[in-house]
Amino acid sequence: MKDNALKVIPGGVAAPRGFLAAGVSAGIKYKEKKDIALIFSEVPASAAGLFTTNRVKAAPVLVTALRVKNGMAQAILANSGSANACTGLQGLRDAAATADEAARLLKIPPEFVLVASTGVIGQPLPMERFLPGIAAAAAGLSKDGGPAAAEAILTTDTEPKEIAVRFSLGGREAAAGAIAKGAGMIHPNLATMLCFLTTDAAVSAKCLRDILRYAVDRSFNMVTIDGDTSTNDMVLALANGRAGNPPITEENEDYYLLREQITEICVHLAKAIARDGEGATKLLAVEVINAPTENDARLAARAIARSNLVKTAVFGQDANWGRILCAAGYSGAEFDPQRVDIFLNGIQVAGDGSALPFPEEAAARALAAGTVEILVDLKSGPHRATAWGCDLTYDYVRINAHYRT
Amino acid sequence: MKDNALKVIPGGVAAPRGFLAAGVSAGIKYKEKKDIALIFSEVPASAAGLFTTNRVKAAPVLVTALRVKNGMAQAILANSGSANACTGLQGLRDAAATADEAARLLKIPPEFVLVASTGVIGQPLPMERFLPGIAAAAAGLSKDGGPAAAEAILTTDTEPKEIAVRFSLGGREAAAGAIAKGAGMIHPNLATMLCFLTTDAAVSAKCLRDILRYAVDRSFNMVTIDGDTSTNDMVLALANGRAGNPPITEENEDYYLLREQITEICVHLAKAIARDGEGATKLLAVEVINAPTENDARLAARAIARSNLVKTAVFGQDANWGRILCAAGYSGAEFDPQRVDIFLNGIQVAGDGSALPFPEEAAARALAAGTVEILVDLKSGPHRATAWGCDLTYDYVRINAHYRT
Numbered sequence: 001m002k003d004n005a006l007k008v009i010p011g012g013v014a015a016p017r018g019f020l021a022a023g024v025s026a027g028i029k030y031k032e033k034k035d036i037a038l039i040f041s042e043v044p045a046s047a048a049g050l051f052t053t054n055r056v057k058a059a060p061v062l063v064t065a066l067r068v069k070n071g072m073a074q075a076i077l078a079n080s081g082s083a084n085a086c087t088g089l090q091g092l093r094d095a096a097a098t099a100d101e102a103a104r105l106l107k108i109p110p111e112f113v114l115v116a117s118t119g120v121i122g123q124p125l126p127m128e129r130f131l132p133g134i135a136a137a138a139a140g141l142s143k144d145g146g147p148a149a150a151e152a153i154l155t156t157d158t159e160p161k162e163i164a165v166r167f168s169l170g171g172r173e174a175a176a177g178a179i180a181k182g183a184g185m186i187h188p189n190l191a192t193m194l195c196f197l198t199t200d201a202a203v204s205a206k207c208l209r210d211i212l213r214y215a216v217d218r219s220f221n222m223v224t225i226d227g228d229t230s231t232n233d234m235v236l237a238l239a240n241g242r243a244g245n246p247p248i249t250e251e252n253e254d255y256y257l258l259r260e261q262i263t264e265i266c267v268h269l270a271k272a273i274a275r276d277g278e279g280a281t282k283l284l285a286v287e288v289i290n291a292p293t294e295n296d297a298r299l300a301a302r303a304i305a306r307s308n309l310v311k312t313a314v315f316g317q318d319a320n321w322g323r324i325l326c327a328a329g330y331s332g333a334e335f336d337p338q339r340v341d342i343f344l345n346g347i348q349v350a351g352d353g354s355a356l357p358f359p360e361e362a363a364a365r366a367l368a369a370g371t372v373e374i375l376v377d378l379k380s381g382p383h384r385a386t387a388w389g390c391d392l393t394y395d396y397v398r399i400n401a402h403y404r405t
Numbered sequence: 406m407k408d409n410a411l412k413v414i415p416g417g418v419a420a421p422r423g424f425l426a427a428g429v430s431a432g433i434k435y436k437e438k439k440d441i442a443l444i445f446s447e448v449p450a451s452a453a454g455l456f457t458t459n460r461v462k463a464a465p466v467l468v469t470a471l472r473v474k475n476g477m478a479q480a481i482l483a484n485s486g487s488a489n490a491c492t493g494l495q496g497l498r499d500a501a502a503t504a505d506e507a508a509r510l511l512k513i514p515p516e517f518v519l520v521a522s523t524g525v526i527g528q529p530l531p532m533e534r535f536l537p538g539i540a541a542a543a544a545g546l547s548k549d550g551g552p553a554a555a556e557a558i559l560t561t562d563t564e565p566k567e568i569a570v571r572f573s574l575g576g577r578e579a580a581a582g583a584i585a586k587g588a589g590m591i592h593p594n595l596a597t598m599l600c601f602l603t604t605d606a607a608v609s610a611k612c613l614r615d616i617l618r619y620a621v622d623r624s625f626n627m628v629t630i631d632g633d634t635s636t637n638d639m640v641l642a643l644a645n646g647r648a649g650n651p652p653i654t655e656e657n658e659d660y661y662l663l664r665e666q667i668t669e670i671c672v673h674l675a676k677a678i679a680r681d682g683e684g685a686t687k688l689l690a691v692e693v694i695n696a697p698t699e700n701d702a703r704l705a706a707r708a709i710a711r712s713n714l715v716k717t718a719v720f721g722q723d724a725n726w727g728r729i730l731c732a733a734g735y736s737g738a739e740f741d742p743q744r745v746d747i748f749l750n751g752i753q754v755a756g757d758g759s760a761l762p763f764p765e766e767a768a769a770r771a772l773a774a775g776t777v778e779i780l781v782d783l784k785s786g787p788h789r790a791t792a793w794g795c796d797l798t799y800d801y802v803r804i805n806a807h808y809r810t
Contacts, residue, residue: 053735054731054734054735055734055735055738055740055742056730056731056733056734056742056758057734057742083727085727085731086727086742086755086758086759087759087760088743088757120727121725121727121728121730121731122726122727122730122755122759122760123760124760231727231730231731231734308713308801312802312806313806315802321527322488322491322526323526325461325491325526325527325636326459326461326526326636328460329459329460329461329636330458330459330460333460335460337460337461337462350491350527352493353491354491354527355491355528355529392802393802394799394802394803396713396717396802397717397797397798397799397801398799401717401718401720401721401723
């Protein structure tokens with residue numbers, strides 16, 4: 001799948017019919033930064049969510065995971081600056097109270113508000129600043145609010161991540177939009193990663209959930225920044241049916257069409273997250289081909305993208321392919337090391353598991369590119385997978401040595 | 406177990422009766438650095454070995470794993486500078502040829518020579534320099550050669566790691582010695598980690614292997630530097646029986662006594678490896694107590710010691726305990742997040758999974774110490790485990806961005 005198969009439109013998460021968005025600054029951690037995002041569907045929408053696999057789950061994760069089971073929701077309220085994780089019962093009460101306040105202002109049932117948080121762990125939400133922020137966000141909801149919402153969920157990200165696309169569905173014009181944040185701690189499965197997706201497609205909650213699982217497995221779950229899995233991650237999708245397409249309730253042609261669009265959106269945002277990893281100077285794309293199973297391909301691709309040694313070598317523009325093969329070796333993937341070919345941005349550096357003479361200078365030049373593509377051909381079957389990551393740099397250490405302070 | 410339970414003696418790996426050692430410079434990667442180590446037992450010894458779990462195994466690993474199955478050996482030949490990994494059939498031929506040359510010079514059967522390598526992956530051994538180096542090492546074997554052998558196996562380590570101890574065994578005076586190298590890529594199970602252990606105890610190869618497995622599980626397999634598992638790791642033990650104790654052939658009192666000594670030696674060296682992790686400024690000791698099973702304790706301790714986010718926070722002297730709980734949460738360990746207490750060098754920073762008011766300045770001071778002890782009380786059972794690691798620093802990135810060049 002290529003990005004250029006997407007028909008990109010402006011508007012981000014508020015682009016689909018019937019959606020509004022806002023992003024405001026409530027001073028949760030910093031004075032000036034936007035830190036509360038609100039996404040609102042004018043009508044109740046099918047809702048689906050995927051959540052961190054960490055045993056330690058932040059309060060908003062617990063609250064939203066319960067609510068999304070209803071399969072219906074109408075608003076997403078998210079904040080950056082404070083994760084509301086490891087905050088005990090008070091954290092649960094605070095998360096519910098913020099949802100209640102949004103529901104009151106939006107005149108919808110409290111259970112139709114999904115909440116999400118990202119930021120420092122272990123500190124209570126500053127409710128005295130948070131509640132007025134919700135009022136400001138509700139008052140500011142608009143069709144133009146997508147970019148502001150995209151900004152409001154960022155933490156150490158250096159730029160907002162949003163996209164919107166249009167496509168035909170069941171003879172009607174439909175649209176989907178999404179915003180995401182990433183930066184640190186990204187790792188399968190979902191890690192300080194938030195993504196909120198909207199679409200005006202008509203689709204059942206069950207189908208929406210299946211589509212989301214498929215898309216996330218091939219996008220966000222294949223991104224690794226530092227191997228840590230956060231307490232707060234979630235991907236939420238709302239589908240309000242305003243496109244007027246025949247509702248998708250089973251795996252038909254429209255189902256696959258919608259799944260492809262949503263998967264491409266997620267892949268686009270996953271790559272944006274990897275490229276913007278903390279301190280990153282390069283996007284690392286690891287493609288493992290000809291694996292015996294898809295799982296083997298996924299294991300090997302992720303281990304390579306995750307390896308600190310591969311990541312530092314990419315930062316140093318060092319064609320140290322031994323580390324790539326080594327990471328595949330401990331990944332748990334099945335393959336014969338003696339058959340592996342490795343290519344760095346198109347230059348073959350290893351063949352049949354052994355060194356090949358290659359032009360070191362050309363390889364170093366290839367590694368100087370903003371995107372480094374590592375292609376690993378296992379020659380052991382028909383399956384493939386791609387993982388995305390970034391290099392490991394001095395700035396990663398600087399950013400994370402003093403994050404709280 | 407405490408180091409001070411050990412009666413330390415000089416001599417390192419050549420301290421036990423009947424062992425000689427040497428370390429020489431053959432110019433394998435650098436002109437001046439010692440890079441060939443030879444350890445020799447004057448009589449055939451019980452032999453045991455443990456090897457990397459990486460699917461990609463270096464040639465010396467393949468050769469030595471086969472030979473050690475005989476349960477008997479007499480020499481260990483190790484080099485630094487070139488890993489002889491990903492070198493195909495030529496690598497296997499070279500590894501065997503170096504062992505043959507050592508056997509010829511030492512007048513022992515070729516299968517009694519165990520070989521090990523560490524260094525750059527994917528380059529053939531420079532045999533024209535290696536073979537004369539073996540001759541120099543064989544000529545230089547002596548009771549004083551332990552420290553030189555310890556130096557010869559180092560790569561990016563900043564200091565040699567060796568120890569020797571004496572103890573009573575079956576009414577006789579016995580001794581054991583060991584050298585190790587670590588630095589980068591250390592991770593369970595065994596990673597660019599070499600350890601060679603000698604003892605004059607009389608013990609069967611089977612008992613020696615069981616003892617080694619026990620000791621390594623509680624020492625080297627609980628060390629993590631960067632989470633990568635190398636192609637070359639091995640731990641070898643030779644026991645030549647010259648102490649004259651009643652041979653240990655079953656799990657009797659002497660067995661446990663020898664196991665305790667060998668375990669303490671391995672823990673001592675494991676901590677030395679962690680403290681000397683690439684770019685490290687601090688030793689990180691993570692103790693998880695009151696876990697439901699030992700495996701849960703091990704999983705949680707290792708995940709915390711491995712987390713890039715914990716490691717950068719320790720470098721930054723930031724008491725960011727949320728990252729500690731988060732790492733335990735994704736470790737796979739069973740526990741109730743709401744019961745967890747966390748202590749940093751004796752200062753409690755979290756109770757029952759939530760923030761506690763604690764003196765930030767005192768915590769920052771505690772984190773400024775050369776050793777940072779993270780104690781995590783899961784309050785969910787009787788089991789415990791300790792893992793060791795180090796902080797993640799600018800120097801780690803610098804060292805690994807340009808290792809080959």
